[in-house]
Amino acid sequence: ASHVVVSLVKNYPNYLIINLDKLDYCASLKNLETVSEKENYKFIQGDICEPDFIKQLFETEKIDIVLHFAAQTHVDLSFWHALEFTYVNVYGTNVLVAAAHEANVEKFVYVSTDEVYGGSTDEEFDESSPKRPTNPYASSKAAAECFVQSYWERYQFPVVITRSSNVYGPHQYPEKVIPKFISLLQQNRKCCIHGSGLQRRNFLYAADVVEAFLTVLKEGKPGEIYNIGTNFEMSVAQLAKELIHLIKKTSSESEMEHWMDYVKDRPTNDLRYPMNSEKMHNLGWRPKVPWKEGIKKTIEWYKENFHNWKNSEKALEPFPVTEPFAQLSGP
Numbered sequence: 318a319s320h321v322v323v324s325l326v327k328n329y330p331n332y333l334i335i336n337l338d339k340l341d342y343c344a345s346l347k348n349l350e351t352v353s354e355k356e357n358y359k360f361i362q363g364d365i366c367e368p369d370f371i372k373q374l375f376e377t378e379k380i381d382i383v384l385h386f387a388a389q390t391h392v393d394l395s396f397w398h399a400l401e402f403t404y405v406n407v408y409g410t411n412v413l414v415a416a417a418h419e420a421n422v423e424k425f426v427y428v429s430t431d432e433v434y435g436g437s438t439d440e441e442f443d444e445s446s447p448k449r450p451t452n453p454y455a456s457s458k459a460a461a462e463c464f465v466q467s468y469w470e471r472y473q474f475p476v477v478i479t480r481s482s483n484v485y486g487p488h489q490y491p492e493k494v495i496p497k498f499i500s501l502l503q504q505n506r507k508c509c510i511h512g513s514g515l516q517r518r519n520f521l522y523a524a525d526v527v528e529a530f531l532t533v534l535k536e537g538k539p540g541e542i543y544n545i546g547t548n549f550e551m552s553v554a555q556l557a558k559e560l561i562h563l564i565k566k567t568s569s570e571s572e573m574e575h576w577m578d579y580v581k582d583r584p585t586n587d588l589r590y591p592m593n594s595e596k597m598h599n600l601g602w603r604p605k606v607p608w609k610e611g612i613k614k615t616i617e618w619y620k621e622n623f624h625n626w627k628n629s630e631k632a633l634e635p636f637p638v639t640e641p642f643a644q645l646s647g648p
Contacts, residue, residue, distance in 0.1 A: 318384070318386035318387075318428075319348035319349055319488045320486070320487075320488060320523045320524065320526070320527045321384060321386070321526075321527050321530050321531075322334060322336050322349060322352070322358075323348075323349065323351055323352050324527045324531065325531075326352040326355050326357055326358045327352065327355075328531075329357070330357055331357070332357060333357050333358075333359060333378075334352075334357060334358050334359070335359045335360075335361060335378055335380065336349065336358070336359070336360045336361070337361050337362075337363055337365070337374070337387070338360070338361075338362060338363075338387070339362065339363065339364045339365075339387070340362055341389075342490075342626075342628055343391075343490035343492065343626070344490075344626075345488075345490075345625040345626050346360070347622070347625040348487075348488040348625070361374070364409075365385075365387050365405075365409040365410070365412055365413045366404065366405060366408060366409045366412060367412070368412045368415075368416070371412050371413060371416045372416050372419070374416075375416050375417065375419070375420035375422075376420070380417070380420060380422060381422060381423045381424075382422065382423055382424045382425075382426075382534065383413070383417050383422055383424070383425045383426065384426045384428065384530065384534075385410065385413055385414075385425065385426065385427050385428060386428045387405075387409065387413075388405065388406050388409075388428075388457075388458065389401065389402045389405045389406060389454070389457075390430075390454060391454070391492050392432075392452050392454045392455075392583065393583050393636055394454075395452055395453035395454035395457070396452065396453060396583065396584050398453075399453035402453050402454055402457045403453070403456075403457050403460070405457075406454075406457035406458055406460075406461050407457050407460045407461050407464065410427065410461035410464055410465060411461075411464050414427075414464060414465050414468055414474075414476070417474075418468055418472060418474045422474075422475075423475065424475050424476075424477065424534065424537075424539070425465070425468075425474065425475065425476045425477070426476075426477045426478075426479065426530070426533055426534065426537070427461070427462065427465040427476060427477070427478045427479070428479055428481070428530075429458050429459075429461070429462050429478055429479060429480045429481075430455065430458050430480055430481065431480050431481065431482050431483075431519070431544070431546065431590040431592050432450060432451075432452070432454065432455035432458065432587070432590060433448045433450050433455055433458055433459040433462065433480060434446055434447075434448060434449060434450075434480075434590060434592070435448075435449030435450055435451050435455070435587060436451060436587025436588050436589060436590065437587075437588075437589055437590070437591055438588055438589060439591075440591070441591045441592065441593045442544070442590070442591065442592050442593065443544065443592075443593040443595070443596075444480075444541075444542040444543065444544055444596060448462070451585045451587055452583075452584075452585055462478055465478060466478065466540075469539065469540040473539070473540075474539075475539035475540075476539065476540065477533055477537040477538070477539065477540075477541055477542075477543065478541075478542040478543070479529070479530070479533055479542070479543050479544075479545050480542065480543070480544050480545065480592070481521065481526060481529070481544075481545035481546065482518070482519035482520065482521045482545065482546045482547050482590065482592065483518045483519060483520050483521065484520075484521050484522075484523055484526050485520050485521070485522060485523065485611065485612075485615060486522050486523030486524065486611060486614070486615050486618075487523065487614065487615060487618035487619075487622070488523070488618075489523075490626060490629070490632060491619070491623065491626075491629055491632040491633060492632040494518070494553060494556065495520070495556070495560075495612075495615065496615070496619055497509075497632060497633060498556065498557055498560045499560055499564065499615065499616055499619045500619055500623050500629070500632075500633055501633055502560055502561060502564040502565060502576065503564060503619065503620060503623070504633075506633070507575075507576050507577060507578040508557040508560070508561070508576060508577050508578065509578050509580050509635035510553055510554060510557060510577055510578065510579050510580065511553070511580060511581070511582045511583055511586060511635075512579075512581070512582030512583075512586055513554075513579075513582075514552060514553045514554030514557070514577075514579065515552050515553075515554065515588070516552065516553050516586050516587065516588055516589070517550050517551065517552045517553075517588060517589045518550065518551065518552075518553065518556075518589075518590070519546060519547050519548070519549060519550045519590060519591070519592070520547065520549055520550075520551065520556075520608070520611075521545070521546070521547045521549075521604055522604070522606040522608075522610075522611035524606055524611075525547075525604040525605060525606050526545060528602060528605075529543075529545040529597060529602050532597070532600050532601060532602040533600070536600040536601065537600070541596075543594075543596050543597050543600075544592045544593060544594045544596060544597060545594060545597055545602075546592035546593070546594040546597075547594075547604045549604075549608055550589070550591070554577070557573075557576070557577050558573050558577075559612070560612075560616075561573045561576045561577070563612065563613070563616060564616060578635075580635045580636075
């Protein structure tokens with residue numbers, strides 16, 4: 318989301334871009350430093366789960382367009398904190414879309430995930446494929462989609478839903494697999510691989526995803542869902558080997574194995590999320606940044622910026638180490 322905010326501020330000087338963020342454990346305002354002093358940028362700290370605050374925000378700021386990225390997204394953590402994920406991702410989305418509808422917003426873009434489809438070994442998912450989520454995170458995103466879609470069905474409120482592949486690049490909190498492996502290797506620690514490491518993921522560079530969202534803002538039709546995907550796919554074990562090769566400068570299989578540590582798998586771990594993105598291609602978007610270029614830039618960025626988060630060391634554990642969520646007071 319920070320990449321989208323930076324791009325909007327720089328490319329649309331006549332629009333005021335408001336960045337609303339709770340500043341949870343995975344947030345860093347350092348990601349916004351390049352635009353923090355711009356006249357058309359405003360940061361507001363706040364929580365989408367607070368209806369009165371959100372209602373007042375829409376009334377005072379006269380918001381035209383909403384891009385809703387806010388979510389709890391760490392799959393491993395969702396198994397231990399399913400209720401909190403439901404609260405933030407479902408209830409929070411309901412609060413936001415209701416307030417946006419009341420404020421007559423022109424477009425509401427809900428950022429979902431390929432994980433709502435569940436795993437597949439061969440079938441390629443398009444936007445009409447059924448939702449079969451297999452973990453609490455994906456289930457909460459799928460449920461939130463239903464709330465958002467209902468505002469189109471009932472009120473013809475102009476919502477658009479996007480489902481994207483795994484995004485990688487600078488700015489990402491190092492609990493996610495690519496920055497986690499990079500940071501571990503840069504600290505001379507082993508990559509911790511869940512289960513067999515044969516699970517495959519599609520990886521999209523952040524700059525390409527920014528272009529996708531700008532395309533959806535301009536061309537996306539109300540009531541529609543768009544897959545933002547890529548054909549570039551790699552197993553987690555192969556990803557580790559690629560990063561070991563680039564960071565440790567070795568192609569020896571035995572040396573690579575030395576830097577890989579296989580740990581217990583998560584309760585469910587989908588093998589693949591293959592998506593068909595023809596609908597986005599028809600709007601004129603395709604991913605452009607080659608893996609070699611994207612991963613090189615990402616490795617360089619983490620060399621300098623790993624400590625942009627005060628708790629970044631915690632993110633490198635094989636399984637989540639986190640403070641308990643705040644006690645839920647309920648809606």
